[in-house]
Amino acid sequence: MIRALFTYVVPFLLPIVTYSFWVWWRTRYVAAHGGEAPAFEKGPWPLMLFIGAVFALIVLGFTAFLDSNSPDEGEYVPPRVVNGEIVPGHIEPRKAP
Numbered sequence: 001m002i003r004a005l006f007t008y009v010v011p012f013l014l015p016i017v018t019y020s021f022w023v024w025w026r027t028r029y030v031a032a033h034g035g036e037a038p039a040f041e042k043g044p045w046p047l048m049l050f051i052g053a054v055f056a057l058i059v060l061g062f063t064a065f066l067d068s069n070s071p072d073e074g075e076y077v078p079p080r081v082v083n084g085e086i087v088p089g090h091i092e093p094r095k096a097p
């Protein structure tokens with residue numbers, strides 16, 4: 001679950017969170033020094049959504065390259081119960097022919 005959060009949600013929402021922080025900071029600055037505060041609802045929403053999608057795709061691309069295992073490394077054995085004990089999933093090396 002936490003991996004999905006960091007892989008999909010955080011990169012997608014990063015531009016929106018950054019813009020929200022900037023609006024908050026700018027509103028406080030304007031209150032102290034005068035001027036016109038930015039309107040949150042008039043922000044560049046399509047651009048932020050596009051940039052968030054690009055960030056998410058970049059993160060997915062990096063995880064595809066960094067997490068991939070070579071098929072020559074071995075065979076994945078899923079978790080199973082042996083004599084009442086849970087044996088976690090693991091990769092067994094391939095046997096030489």
